[in-house]
Amino acid sequence: MKRLLIWGTGGQARKILAQFPHATHEIKAFVDNNPARPEQFHGRPVLGPAAAAELTAGRDYDLLAIASAFHAEIRQQALDLGIPAERILPASALHFLNAAHLLTDAQLAELASVPWWYHRFEILPGVVTPGVCAYKPWLLSHPLVADLTGRRALDIGAWDGPYTLEMSRRGAQVTGFDIQPSAHSGFDAMRRVNSLAARHVCANVYDLNPEEHGSFDLVTFFGVYYHLKHPLLALANINAVLQPGGLALVEGAVLEGAPRVDASWAGRADLVERLRETPMAYYVKGEYEGEWSNWWVPNLTCLGHWLLSSGFELLESALVEGGARGYCVARKVESVAREHMVLPPAWRGAGTCAGEDASGGGGSSPAMIVEPV
Ligand SMILES: C[S@@+](CC[C@H](N)C(=O)[O-])C[C@H]1O[C@@H](n2cnc3c(N)ncnc32)[C@H](O)[C@@H]1O
Numbered sequence: 001m002k003r004l005l006i007w008g009t010g011g012q013a014r015k016i017l018a019q020f021p022h023a024t025h026e027i028k029a030f031v032d033n034n035p036a037r038p039e040q041f042h043g044r045p046v047l048g049p050a051a052a053a054e055l056t057a058g059r060d061y062d063l064l065a066i067a068s069a070f071h072a073e074i075r076q077q078a079l080d081l082g083i084p085a086e087r088i089l090p091a092s093a094l095h096f097l098n099a100a101h102l103l104t105d106a107q108l109a110e111l112a113s114v115p116w117w118y119h120r121f122e123i124l125p126g127v128v129t130p131g132v133c134a135y136k137p138w139l140l141s142h143p144l145v146a147d148l149t150g151r152r153a154l155d156i157g158a159w160d161g162p163y164t165l166e167m168s169r170r171g172a173q174v175t176g177f178d179i180q181p182s183a184h185s186g187f188d189a190m191r192r193v194n195s196l197a198a199r200h201v202c203a204n205v206y207d208l209n210p211e212e213h214g215s216f217d218l219v220t221f222f223g224v225y226y227h228l229k230h231p232l233l234a235l236a237n238i239n240a241v242l243q244p245g246g247l248a249l250v251e252g253a254v255l256e257g258a259p260r261v262d263a264s265w266a267g268r269a270d271l272v273e274r275l276r277e278t279p280m281a282y283y284v285k286g287e288y289e290g291e292w293s294n295w296w297v298p299n300l301t302c303l304g305h306w307l308l309s310s311g312f313e314l315l316e317s318a319l320v321e322g323g324a325r326g327y328c329v330a331r332k333v334e335s336v337a338r339e340h341m342v343l344p345p346a347w348r349g350a351g352t353c354a355g356e357d358a359s360g361g362g363g364s365s366p367a368m369i370v371e372p373v
Contacts, residue, residue, distance in 0.1 A: 219238045
């Protein structure tokens, strides 16, 4: 029986407790940096870091499991307190011990090395990652993406890569694309345990371009646009990397869900309903749904208009998750047109005002004919 200290008393600790490998591990105590920590958590004492450092690793406990998204900082703090590196592990490693019989030692070590999983998905048959966000199978349920043999797919906002994995399983050659480096998330572990050849690009969707990143038959853009201050720039870049006729699958928060998920919209369901057909987006200074990185929240009609004005036709547009989110399947039908006309160069000597020309004869001179481009 291994004796554990668990550093963290928040959501991650609760998650680990729900799937704790009781047969092989017991909890001696929790550790918490917060000076206002409770005395007990789940029937065990909660210690401050200094008190934890007074316990002797190997005598009072065997392992220190870190249950926090701030794994790197807490690990460093533990090392500074003199806790030996070989006794420190991410708490998510405990989760995989329950599935050890389904994994090789190398796979177990690989999965256990990821400090924090965002996605909850079946990474290997029977083995589910302990993330906070569940894989949503309906995002890839459109008949046009049932078989992706030989297709090139780009998964923007891939994070741990559940959609990269599923599209690879369907035969696509997938590139994951995210501002998160693949080694900081579960993406690298996901591709190694599955021996996937999927590429990963760590970059901003604002910098996505065909010259650098290639062209694709399919782009998935799930859960990203509302994290952007410039969602239309992202859609223009997605259009640019798609082949003519290529598909964009787009999912995210929509205003129809606001009365349920955002405190400032509570009680305004009637208003949202009345304006449903009016393309409308809400911009908030990083507070929507209590999340600082949420900016634009369109209604479904507006999300459709964003796509229509970005060179796509809509094949499907629907509210999902009880109306809280929107989902669109769009096909590229043209390249994105410029946003405004540009005047052609004026003739040398041509007039400068409407109705004036070089001969002074009035009327419409060719230099004055402005063509939208
Ligand atoms: C809410 S998660 C969605 C993850 C996944 N696509 C899903 O739907 O479950 C948002 C993802 O978008 C990524 N992201 C946010 N802003 C981005 C940007 N400007 N360029 C590329 N990726 C971005 C985040 O790092 C994160 O992986």
